[in-house]
Each structure stands twice: as structure tokens, then as C-alpha cells.
Amino acid sequence: MNALSGPVLNGLSVDVEDWFQVGAFETVIDRKDWDGLDCRVERNCAEILALFGAANVKGTFFTLGWVAQRYPAMMRQIADAGHEIASHGWDHARVFTLGRDAFAADIERARKVLEDTTGQRVTGYRAPSFSIDSRTPWAHEVLAEQGYAYSSSVAPIVHDHYGWREAPRFAFRPVEGSDFIEIPVTTAEVAGRRMAAGGGGFFRLLPYSVSRWAIRQVNLRDQRPAVFYFHPWEIDPDQPRPASAPLKSRLRHYTNLDVMAAKLSRLVHEFRWGRMDEVAAIEAARTPARLAA
Numbered sequence: 458m459n460a461l462s463g464p465v466l467n468g469l470s471v472d473v474e475d476w477f478q479v480g481a482f483e484t485v486i487d488r489k490d491w492d493g494l495d496c497r498v499e500r501n502c503a504e505i506l507a508l509f510g511a512a513n514v515k516g517t518f519f520t521l522g523w524v525a526q527r528y529p530a531m532m533r534q535i536a537d538a539g540h541e542i543a544s545h546g547w548d549h550a551r552v553f554t555l556g557r558d559a560f561a562a563d564i565e566r567a568r569k570v571l572e573d574t575t576g577q578r579v580t581g582y583r584a585p586s587f588s589i590d591s592r593t594p595w596a597h598e599v600l601a602e603q604g605y606a607y608s609s610s611v612a613p614i615v616h617d618h619y620g621w622r623e624a625p626r627f628a629f630r631p632v633e634g635s636d637f638i639e640i641p642v643t644t645a646e647v648a649g650r651r652m653a654a655g656g657g658g659f660f661r662l663l664p665y666s667v668s669r670w671a672i673r674q675v676n677l678r679d680q681r682p683a684v685f686y687f688h689p690w691e692i693d694p695d696q697p698r699p700a701s702a703p704l705k706s707r708l709r710h711y712t713n714l715d716v717m718a719a720k721l722s723r724l725v726h727e728f729r730w731g732r733m734d735e736v737a738a739i740e741a742a743r744t745p746a747r748l749a750a
């Protein structure tokens with residue numbers, strides 16, 4: 458602990474998918490070609506495990522069923538190191554592109570593989586590209602029906618790819634009569650505008666001090682946990698680079714990959730971090746129950 462560490466336990470999370478599974482490349486890389494591409498997720502996760510281990514922190518790995526099926530040994534390694542295994546859906550289909558039934562089938566299929574490969578019970582879920590929003594009023598209900606304890610799938614902002622502007626900034630109970638809890642990704646208010654400040658491009662593209670400021674604001678002013686996320690491909694400057702991707706996607710995807718590991722190392726040492734299921738339990742205890750109408 459140092460001067461920056463408050464008493465608040467923040468949620469550390471990794472969205473485990475490979476470089477070709479990100480939304481930014483869906484128009485240039487065909488889903489049916491995934492099997493033939495150079496998979497980098499295993500080596501990148503090994504590096505993340507080393508980085509977390511050096512700081513003695515535990516986190517949550519929201520993993521695609523598609524990835525877990527191909528890398529069961531990697532999944533066991535993550536679980537054996539004391540991290541939480543949680544679900545990121547089967548193959549990164551965004552929730553608002555699926556109907557209620559297809560979503561239910563997607564998360565059921567992913568969970569089975571995640572649980573079978575690790576022996577850990579999966580109780581947490583993160584939607585691909587934070588795709589639970591006002592278009593998917595059924596999504597939290599389905600998660601609660603399937604016995605999930607929490608989700609961290611909402612970005613309470615406006616963004617060009619995602620966001621649910623009206624959602625609360627901190628934990629809420631989206632389903633009547635259920636203990637199920639949603640813990641949105643961390644946001645910061647900058648010049649009157651709310652922006653996602655819990656990782657992704659915000660962390661990688663802007664100076665480290667901006668993220669440090671945002672997390673301190675949440676911990677000290679709001680007295681709440683920050684929810685931080687990143688992806689294995691973000692620490693991998695040597696990943697393949699499809700030339701046909703749109704310029705904006707390429708700029709966003711490839712900038713600062715070479716400095717990411719050092720930034721992450723600083724981050725995990727400077728704040729107090731834990732698994733999302735731990736943070737969910739703390740947040741659930743302070744969030745009023747929502748009785749059935």
C-alpha cells in the first residue's frame with residue numbers, strides 16, 4: 458500500500474478474446490476464418506498472469522467460450538492462480554444483435570465450457586462491447602434466471618460504438634425481486650461530459666495520470682470501487698495487422714501497445730485490486746434490494 462491506495466477494493470478485469478475478435482475488425486475479418494488465424498491469446502494471458510503475480514493481485518477473466526474451448530490448459534492455469542473465471546459470451550456477438558432466446562443459448566453454451574474446463578462455478582458476466590443497453594431490457598432478466606450473481610456489462614455513457622446514457626454510474630439492481638446486480642464500467646466526468654474511464658482506449662491512449670486521476674476520484678470522492686478492464690491483445694505489439702481495417706479502427710487498436718504492460722504494472726501496484734465477485738459482494742451489501750412490484 459502507498460499514499461494512492463485507499464481502502465476501496467477496485468475490480469480488476471481482463472476481457473479474454475483474441476486480436477481478431479474485436480468489434481473494430483468485424484467488417485474485415487470473417488467469423489468463418491477465425492480458426493485459421495494466428496492465435497496470440499495464450500502467450501498474452503501468460504504475460505498477464507506474470508504481471509498480476511508480480512503485484513500479488515487477483516482479478517477476473519471474462520472469457521469467450523470460443524477461447525476456453527481451444528485453450529483449456531490456459532483456463533486451468535488462470536483458475537489455479539486464484540483468479541475468477543467469468544463469462545464474456547460465446548463468440549463476441551453483441552447482446553443487442555441477439556434476441557432473448559439466442560442470448561440465453563449463447564451464455565449457456567459459454568458457461569458450460571468455462572465451468573467444465575476449470576471446475577470453477579461461473580457467476581459473473583460481461584457483455585461483448587458493453588452491449589447491454591436500452592435495446593436489451595431482457596438481458597439482465599436472462600442472466601438472473603440462469604443464476605448469475607452479477608454482470609459488468611453497462612457503460613453509462615454515449616460512445617460511437619456503445620453506451621447506455623441513462624444507466625446509473627454505480628451498482629444497481631436491474632431485475633425486480635432479484636438479488637442480481639449490475640456493476641457498470643467506471644466513468645469520469647470531464648468538462649461536463651461523462652466518459653468511460655475504466656480502461657480500454659481511455660487507459661491506453663491517454664497519459665497514465667488521467668486514469669489515475671479518474672480512479673482516485675471514484676475511490677475518494679464517490680467512495681466507490683472502480684471497475685477496470687483491458688484485453689490480452691492490448692499488451693501485444695507483435696500481433697498481426699490486417700491492412701484493410703478502417704483507419705479509425707487501426708489508430709484506436711494499435712496505438713501504445715508497446716507501453717501498455719508498463720502502464721498496467723504501475724496501475725496494479727498503485728491501487729487496491731480484487732476479483733469482480735468480491736467487488737460484487739461488497740456492492741450488493743450496500744445496494745438496496747429491489748422488491749417485486
Ligand SMILES: [Zn+2]
Pocket residue numbers: 472474545549584585586
Ligand atoms: Zn470483448
